[in-house]
Amino acid sequence: MKRIINIITTIVIAAITYYLTLPAINLNNIGFYFYLAFIILVYAILDSTAQYNKNAIFKNGKLISYEMPKTLSFAITGIFAGFIIIMIVNFICSPIFNAKSYQTRITVNENGNFSEDIEEVNFNQLPLLDKASSRVLGDRVMGQMSELVSQYRVSDLYTQINYNNSILRVTPLEYADSIKWLTNRKSGIVGYITVDSVSGESNLVRLDKGMKYSSSALFNERLERKLRFDYPTTNFGDISFEIDNEGNPYYIITTLKYTAVGLKAKVSGVIIFDPITGESEKYNNDEIPNWVDIAYSASLVIEQVDDWGTYKNGYLNSIFGQKNVVNTTDGYNYLAMHDDIYLYTGITSVVSDESNLGFILTNMRTGETTYYNVPGAEEYSAMNSAEGQVQDMGYKSTFPLLINLNGKPTYLVSLKDSSGLVKMYGFVDVKDYQKVVVTDSSKGIIVAKDNYLESTKKEIQDDELVVEDIKVEKINTAIINGYTNYYITSKNKNYKLSISLSDRLPFVNVGDTLKIGYYDTEDDIVEVVRIY
Numbered sequence: 001m002k003r004i005i006n007i008i009t010t011i012v013i014a015a016i017t018y019y020l021t022l023p024a025i026n027l028n029n030i031g032f033y034f035y036l037a038f039i040i041l042v043y044a045i046l047d048s049t050a051q052y053n054k055n056a057i058f059k060n061g062k063l064i065s066y067e068m069p070k071t072l073s074f075a076i077t078g079i080f081a082g083f084i085i086i087m088i089v090n091f092i093c094s095p096i097f098n099a100k101s102y103q104t105r106i107t108v109n110e111n112g113n114f115s116e117d118i119e120e121v122n123f124n125q126l127p128l129l130d131k132a133s134s135r136v137l138g139d140r141v142m143g144q145m146s147e148l149v150s151q152y153r154v155s156d157l158y159t160q161i162n163y164n165n166s167i168l169r170v171t172p173l174e175y176a177d178s179i180k181w182l183t184n185r186k187s188g189i190v191g192y193i194t195v196d197s198v199s200g201e202s203n204l205v206r207l208d209k210g211m212k213y214s215s216s217a218l219f220n221e222r223l224e225r226k227l228r229f230d231y232p233t234t235n236f237g238d239i240s241f242e243i244d245n246e247g248n249p250y251y252i253i254t255t256l257k258y259t260a261v262g263l264k265a266k267v268s269g270v271i272i273f274d275p276i277t278g279e280s281e282k283y284n285n286d287e288i289p290n291w292v293d294i295a296y297s298a299s300l301v302i303e304q305v306d307d308w309g310t311y312k313n314g315y316l317n318s319i320f321g322q323k324n325v326v327n328t329t330d331g332y333n334y335l336a337m338h339d340d341i342y343l344y345t346g347i348t349s350v351v352s353d354e355s356n357l358g359f360i361l362t363n364m365r366t367g368e369t370t371y372y373n374v375p376g377a378e379e380y381s382a383m384n385s386a387e388g389q390v391q392d393m394g395y396k397s398t399f400p401l402l403i404n405l406n407g408k409p410t411y412l413v414s415l416k417d418s419s420g421l422v423k424m425y426g427f428v429d430v431k432d433y434q435k436v437v438v439t440d441s442s443k444g445i446i447v448a449k450d451n452y453l454e455s456t457k458k459e460i461q462d463d464e465l466v467v468e469d470i471k472v473e474k475i476n477t478a479i480i481n482g483y484t485n486y487y488i489t490s491k492n493k494n495y496k497l498s499i500s501l502s503d504r505l506p507f508v509n510v511g512d513t514l515k516i517g518y519y520d521t522e523d524d525i526v527e528v529v530r531i532y
Contacts, residue, residue, distance in 0.1 A: 044075030
């Protein structure tokens with residue numbers, strides 16, 4: 001009878017523990033083994049307690065000796081042996097013996113061409129605000145909603161997405177606490193916040209039907225618990241929040257496959273979860289809808305790229321000789337291209353911390369990764385150089401964006417004050433981080449770009465430019481951000497010339513001939529960088 005009670009008690013404790021910890025019932029998941037070991041130990045302790053009087057010897061009311069019951073002894077021995085086996089298996093499957101498989105866990109195209117693959121920067125689609133700045137703006141929007149601020153808080157997810165050609169960070173609201181969940185659970189979470197990463201415009205989007213499932217909800221309405229009950233054997237990765245092309249909210253949950261127990265994680269697909277209805281669907285890698293932007297987590301991409309760079313010449317070389325061993329730099333940022341979000345980070349030698357050998361771009365939906373051989377300054381050197389220009393103000397730099405500016409790789413940073421607001425923009429030459437120009441953000445990014453080009457135009461080498469004589473067939477002017485720009489048409493080709501290029505421009509007439517220099521791009525309007 002006591003054994004039956006012990007079994008029932010163990011089952012109850014196992015159910016409660018599973019409900020609270022939510023391990024994947026998966027042999028490749030280390031959490032499953034800890035859960036299993038705990039349950040075995042619970043039963044063994046209960047059974048041993050029932051046999052305590054049989055195994056204990058007392059004299060004058062004092063415990064003289066105690067023999068550990070066989071059940072508990074077997075349990076401890078079995079658990080210990082099980083984890084030893086896991087350690088042995090993981091050791092055999094580690095990079096020490098499988099460096100090549102770790103090096104190729106991500107496929108990297110090493111033939112990237114910067115000037116061909118990376119389009120000339122479009123400042124209307126450039127995410128100038130990082131997550132920290134977006135958080136400040138999002139919290140400010142929430143603070144203005146007096147009827148909501150006491151009931152909800154803003155989640156810290158702030159996922160970077162490409163939404164109908166707009167670059168946004170989106171994040172859901174969460175219940176402020178357990179009591180607020182209890183009082184609001186019938187109506188659900190009322191909406192989510194969007195922050196335009198280009199303009200900084202932030203809005204609260206209210207939903208017709210509230211989101212029932214959330215990480216801040218309790219019991220069966222907690223997002224993680226609902227997912228685990230629906231997919232008990234699936235290994236979950238990171239959770240992000242996105243909206244589809246119609247603005248409907250979804251949680252995107254990365255699913256993972258492991259080698260051995262918890263080693264060499266690989267993305268197997270995603271689960272798209274509707275927080276309003278609780279419905280979800282699982283997709284393999286090649287089935288992920290195009291509107292999804294984040295299927296791969298940044299941390300996993302960095303880990304995989306580091307393995308690619310570390311084990312090129314085997315495990316021993318990664319420790320001793322370190323020939324051709326490279327790693328990612330300590331930081332990353334996002335770029336928006338081709339209706340997708342790309343992770344950018346630099347690649348540097350492990351024996352050097354002052355310069356980059358190049359950089360990688362990873363499509364965060366497909367995982368496709370390309371390496372670009374663009375040697376230059378390491379990102380933190382560029383950040384320090386920009387901060388040095390405004391050291392009296394104490395502004396701090398964001399991690400750089402690498403952009404194609406007139407065919408040349410250039411770092412763009414935002415300089416923020418202590419409250420997290422962007423105060424200045426800085427352009428830094430990738431090849432020479434001492435060449436830096438900062439401009440007040442209130443003047444706009446275009447003025448900042450023009451200031452940088454003006455300061456560096458004298459350093460442009462003629463062999464980098466297309467030089468030709470054009471005959472002015474048509475000429476117009478426009479004032480943009482306080483600067484006069486001249487637009488000239490010649491032989492069905494359009495050219496843009498800034499007044500900063502030459503004082504002669506106001507006196508140019510139709511029929512005149514100009515000798516100009518510009519970078520060869522595929523833009524509809526060619527930006528002239530020199531007048532001879």
